[in-house]
Amino acid sequence: MKKILFVFAGIALALVSCNKEADQNVQTQENLVSYSVVIDTPTKAVIADGDDASHMDVKWAEGDKIAFKLSDNSVVGATVTIDGATAKVSVNVGANTITDAWFPYSAEKPADIPEYQGADSVDIPLSMAGISGSTITFAEVTSEWAIVRVPVKAGIFGDPRTFVFVKFKNNNPAAPVQVIQKNCAYTLTSEVKYFDFVVPAVESTTEIIFRDSNGLEYRRKGSAYTFESHKIYQLPTIADVDDTGRHIWVLQGEEGPVGEPLSDNAPFTYPFRSQTDYFTTMTRGEDYWTQTAWVQDAGSFKYRFGLAFSLNVSNKGQASKTWGTLEESKTTINGAENQVMRFPVHTGNYPIFALKMSKLSTLGNSRTFKLDVNSIQAANQAGNAFYGREMPVKFFDSTTAKSTLSETDTEGIYYFDLTSDSITFKYDDGSSRSKLPNTRALHFTTWQLQIPDVKYDDTQEPLPTCKFYWAGFFNSVSELEAFAAAH
DSSP: OOEEEEEETTEEEEEEOOOOOOOOOOBOSSSEEEEEEEESSOOEEEETTOOTTSEEEEEOOTTOEEEEEETTSOEEEEEOEEETTEEEEEEEOTTOOEEEEEESOOSSOOSSSOSBOOTTSOOOOEEEEEEETTEEEEEESOSOEEEEEEEEOOOSSSSOOEEEEEEEEEOOTTSSOSEEEEEEEEEOOSSOEEEEEEEESSEEEEEEEEEETTSOEEEEEEEEEEOOTTEEEEOOOBOOOSSTTOOEEEOOTTTOSTTOOGGGGSOOOBSOOSSSSOOOEEEEOSSOEEEEOEEEEGGGTEEEEEEEEEOEETTEEOOSSOOSSTGGGOEEETTEEEEEEOEEEOTTTOOEEEEEEEOGGGSOBSOOOEEEEEOOOSSEETTEEEESOOOSSOEEEEEOOOEEEEEOSSEEEEEEETTSTTOOEEETTTTEEEOOOSSSOEEESEEEEEEEEEEOSSOOSSOOEEEEEEEEEESSHHHHHHHHHHO
8 A cells, every 4th residue: 555644843744645535437448447546534644753744644555455356256466556636456356346345455354453564664554444426435444553663774884775565563462463464576785775564552662673685684683562542653763784793603623724714713712711810721733722620629620611702801801813922912902002892792682602623521520611791881990991882771691592403422502592581691780681682782791601510530631621612693493504514
């Protein structure tokens, strides 16, 4: 349906949509009959929190397709044309008469808000209220609808995504439709593109799901709303459906494979150590890296392994391009020393954090395997500057809720699904826990894997070792599986 006009305090914004008026009664062929199409009552949608000047008039647009049911029970489509202030359709009825009509076009008459909606239209469902001469009058199928506008533009990392569909999802089981889909073939640009969803006027939270031409999905969960009938809710512009949060490290040699240097893949510290006196030993072999454990508790024969991708150790920064002692791992950025590189994670783009390493059960007994994070809020702490965006809310602490993708006798692939309800971290003052939000990039000063409490029956001579093959972030488990099959 439509051509929509948005007026914001005197600024007109073009929008797609739907109103209806017209007049015509010319029979152009024996079986082609023309009608004007009008709406029973003029329709408008008001911008939420706006005034009467901030509204959308619903009008027919050139190319809108209406479904007509004929007396032989067949359904045919006819396309709207605009002639001045008049909207017209020409229907091929054959030897039949029109018994019903509805918009948007579909094989079945809509009983409520349609589950599938046009990529460039606002599909407020209408049905025929009556025919009078050459005029067909339409009325709303339901008055309990609202409009959610989803503004999107290209991100800055990687090639612009081409969408094959965009979905709106609500969490209200009482809503007449839970998921609304707009199929499309649209490549993002620097200009904002609006996807306008007609949604049930209910209490709901929003989730927007994008799928691109490579089969990857990107999810954004929004705020809770009480959608009011005939109102428009515009979400914040989404400009990071891109490679934000995508990091893959193949641990081969000193700097990674040729053409894939580790330093190009975001901050990377490699072994972690919470104390400041020493680092453990890492041998950076051509096929994998081997870490020699350090003694955690000599009396109980406990050892520890670890791998850090960004780490703030005792207020000293760890860098991506230097390896070795703690002093050598201080970061100098833009001429300033002792800076900590913030590590960007985006669970809306790449929520699966995984690695391939030695099979855990070969690393002794009673071990813990956890992901430990910290997103210090302040720009500075104890003389250190944190390079990268500051965090509006602090997330910290650890999770042990890993999953196993596969294991052999000697190797395992393990992952953390950062969208899982079982993976939460402390946040703000630490009095409660929360999942990581997927609406923006999160910038961490610490992102590390810890394998403490590795216990053997006696003292190990030589010290035990652990192999690390690769690690990274993936869009989905299926993308992880494809990468694992190739590596």
